[in-house]
Amino acid sequence: MSSLWLFLLLGSLFGVVGALFNTAVEKWLDALARFSAPLVAAALIGAAVGVLDAIDPLLAGSGHTVTESALHGQILSSLILPYFFIRVIGTVACFGAGSPCGIFAPLLALGTLLGVWFGGVTSQWLPGAVPDADVFAVVGMGALFAAVVRAPLTGIALVAGLTSNYQLVWPLLATSLAASIVSYRLGGQPIYSRLLQRTLAAEQNASGTGSADVVDPSAG
Numbered sequence: 001m002s003s004l005w006l007f008l009l010l011g012s013l014f015g016v017v018g019a020l021f022n023t024a025v026e027k028w029l030d031a032l033a034r035f036s037a038p039l040v041a042a043a044l045i046g047a048a049v050g051v052l053d054a055i056d057p058l059l060a061g062s063g064h065t066v067t068e069s070a071l072h073g074q075i076l077s078s079l080i081l082p083y084f085f086i087r088v089i090g091t092v093a094c095f096g097a098g099s100p101c102g103i104f105a106p107l108l109a110l111g112t113l114l115g116v117w118f119g120g121v122t123s124q125w126l127p128g129a130v131p132d133a134d135v136f137a138v139v140g141m142g143a144l145f146a147a148v149v150r151a152p153l154t155g156i157a158l159v160a161g162l163t164s165n166y167q168l169v170w171p172l173l174a175t176s177l178a179a180s181i182v183s184y185r186l187g188g189q190p191i192y193s194r195l196l197q198r199t200l201a202a203e204q205n206a207s208g209t210g211s212a213d214v215v216d217p218s219a220g
Helices: 004-033 038-055 064-071 077-096 104-125 134-149 152-163 166-185 191-207
Strands: none
Touching: 004 077, 004 104, 004 134, 004 166, 004 191, 038 077, 064 077, 064 104, 064 134, 077 104, 104 134, 134 152, 134 166, 134 191, 152 166
């Protein structure tokens, strides 16, 4: 219980990251919608992913391999943040281009990477504050999911089920709720609700009725 403030701090960091991630996804979708040759953009993004995969397979893919590597300490601490930022850019770019990468699995990988980095910093500056710094990597999965999707209880249940470790409920609760609250205060919108709203607006515009009657599915 004495270390819960660290998880609140980590959750606040994830709240900021989650709000920025959702904004980046929408901005990229808007940019590609104005691009005159979407297939060319998709091909260029695919080629870039192929180059990254050739350089280091941990930079591409859904994230399962990089998650396992991070949890087992197989990635140099100095490379954690570069991996994180490269994968954030790749996830946003690929999703906006329409590739079947999705958001769910990449979010778990990104949350793990940032959690590993935070655990390393904590171990260096506050040794012994948490018995096992790897716990930050585990709760990071649920925290980023909570910040991006705005579903903290779902994130908590998800991580608890994946790890079968229900002793992490308090850290998960603190981190996920902090992430969700900070993301909300920064104006972040639930990503799936926003994507649904965009789809409904596009369908309304395509049918010629305009977007004035589109209802925000996240309201009420």
